[in-house]
Amino acid sequence: MTKIYRFFILxxxxxxxxxxxxxxxxxxxxxxxxxxxTTAAPASGGTAVAANTSAPxxxxxxxxxKPFDKLSTYFPITNFDYRMEVSNVSFARKHAYDGKGEIxxxxxxMSGKDFNENDYQVYVLALTEIESQNKDERKLVSYPAxxxxxxxxxxxxxxxSKLSPEMIPVKDVFNDVYGAESYEKILKEAIIRQxxxxxxxxxxxxxxxxxxxxxxxxxxxxxxxxxEAYVMYLSKNPSKALNFKMxxxxxxxxxxxxxxxxxxxxxxxxxxxxxxxxxxHTYTLFYNKxxxxxxxxxxxQYRPDFVFFNKVAILIFDPKRDSEQKExxxxxxxxxxxxxxxHIKHQN
Numbered sequence: 157m158t159k160i161y162r163f164f165i166l167x168x169x170x171x172x173x174x175x176x177x178x179x180x181x182x183x184x185x186x187x188x189x190x191x192x193x194t195t196a197a198p199a200s201g202g203t204a205v206a207a208n209t210s211a212p213x214x215x216x217x218x219x220x221x222k223p224f225d226k227l228s229t230y231f232p233i234t235n236f237d238y239r240m241e242v243s244n245v246s247f248a249r250k251h252a253y254d255g256k257g258e259i260x261x262x263x264x265x266m267s268g269k270d271f272n273e274n275d276y277q278v279y280v281l282a283l284t285e286i287e288s289q290n291k292d293e294r295k296l297v298s299y300p301a302x303x304x305x306x307x308x309x310x311x312x313x314x315x316x317s318k319l320s321p322e323m324i325p326v327k328d329v330f331n332d333v334y335g336a337e338s339y340e341k342i343l344k345e346a347i348i349r350q351x352x353x354x355x356x357x358x359x360x361x362x363x364x365x366x367x368x369x370x371x372x373x374x375x376x377x378x379x380x381x382x383x384e385a386y387v388m389y390l391s392k393n394p395s396k397a398l399n400f401k402m403x404x405x406x407x408x409x410x411x412x413x414x415x416x417x418x419x420x421x422x423x424x425x426x427x428x429x430x431x432x433x434x435x436x437h438t439y440t441l442f443y444n445k446x447x448x449x450x451x452x453x454x455x456x457q458y459r460p461d462f463v464f465f466n467k468v469a470i471l472i473f474d475p476k477r478d479s480e481q482k483e484x485x486x487x488x489x490x491x492x493x494x495x496x497x498x499h500i501k502h503q504n
Contacts, residue, residue, distance in 0.1 A: 232391035237474060237490040239270035240402050245470065245493065249500045253431040257457035260465050260497070262320075268402040268446040276490075277397035277473040279390045280439075282454035282465040282497075283317035285383055314380040316463060320438040320452035321398040321417070324389075326380055332392075333385040342379055383494070387469055391489050394473040400441055400448060408443040415441035416451075466498035 248261040262280050288311040330339035381389075390397075400415075401408075418440065419433040440451040454465060472491035 232387060232471075232489050232492055234489050234492050235474075235477065235487065239268065239274055240276065240490075241267045241269060242470075242472070242491055242493075243267045245495065247468070247495070247497050247500050248503045249464070250503045252434045252455060254434055255430070257434070257455055258464060258502075259434065260318075260454040260456075260468075260500070262450075262452045262454070262468055262470070264450040264452075264470065266402065266448045266450075268404055268448070270402070271404045273404050273406065274402045275399065275475055276402060277394050277399055277475055278450060279394070279397045279469075279471040280320045280450075280452040280454075281317060281386055281390065281469040281471075282320075282452075283314050283380075283383065283386070283467050283469075284463045284465055285312050285314050285467050287311075288313045312382055314382055314386070316456065316465075317380060317386070318454040318456065318465070319390075320454065322396060322438065324393075324396060329381045329385055329389045330379075332389050333381065339379070383467060383469065387471070387492070387494075390469075390471055391492070394471075394475065394488055397471070397473060398439055398450075398452075399475075400450060401443065402448050403443055403445055405445070407445040413443050415443070464500075466496065468495045468497050469493070470495075 242264060244263075244265040246263045246265075248263070250259050250261065251257075252259050260282050262282065264278070264280070268274070327339040330342065331337065416437070416439055418437045421431055421433075425432055434453075435455045435457075437453055439453065442449040442451075456462075456464060470491065470493050471489060473488040474490050475488060477488045477490070
């Protein structure tokens with residue numbers, strides 16, 4: 157009886173192996189098909205990002221690939237750096253000293269693990285990200301019960317952002333990530349939509365010049381790339397990031413313990429007891445032995461459509477790390493995290 161039972165089990169096992177081999181075998185003259193997509197593991201404190209791993213079109217020729225394919229195919233992966241560690245990240249929301257807006261403080265506390273002094277760079281991007289779908293456009297004719305939203309339009313868009321230590325023109329981000337002259341194309345489409353709504357008959361060139369100037373002077377109404385495009389561009393271009401040090405056994409001198417770009421109050425501001433340089437003050441640095449604390453300050457002014465920041469992205473680079481800066485190569489990036497700060501309440 158035992159021999160019959162063993163023979164029965166062996167027969168079932170052989171049949172299962174044969175069926176599996178037949179199912180996974182490639183078609184005649186072809187190769188096994190890889191899965192279409194996967195999910196990349198997030199960095200410390202970050203969020204998982206869907207990454208497309210399908211074979212590129214045009215036999216892998218990146219020059220023939222569409223600009224948008226770069227964003228879905230590549231995403232910055234951080235390199236491990238044993239010499240430093242981000243021990244804590246905290247946030248504080250407060251009213252600006254000029255009474256005209258609010259400030260988001262991002263506090264980054266880092267610990268050094270190397271005996272020697274090391275140089276680093278950091279970007280801190282605070283932004284407001286919302287759903288692209290307009291809830292008011294389907295009030296009269298609502299979506300059916302089985303499809304409450306239009307998933308083809310379910311994208312995230314950025315309506316406002318502040319970068320520390322200094323802002324980067326969004327035109328550069330658009331043209332680098334989405335292809336040359338993409339910013340002009342998107343700007344032109346936005347103007348055409350507005351002209352059709354207002355029945356404007358002026359020459360289009362006049363509106364292009366005036367609307368670009370209007371967007372520059374009116375924060376919150378700018379054409380902004382999405383969060384992934386910002387992270388992509390900043391990860392490849394750390395040249396304008398904030399330079400800071402991580403001290404080792406040798407402590408910083410009294411003159412270098414504190415750093416920043418704070419502007420003292422003028423005589424007129426002292427008489428009025430108001431500080432008007434809130435927007436220009438974007439970072440403060442505190443140094444100690446094996447410790448570095450970075451404060452970045454992100455100012456947003458009150459306006460009729462006022463919104464506060466709800467996302468923060470932190471990117472830290474090692475400028476001395478070797479990097480050939482090829483397509484998809486982010487060799488200098490050693491830390492990346494994205495935080496949700498929409499729940500932050502006022503501290504003052």
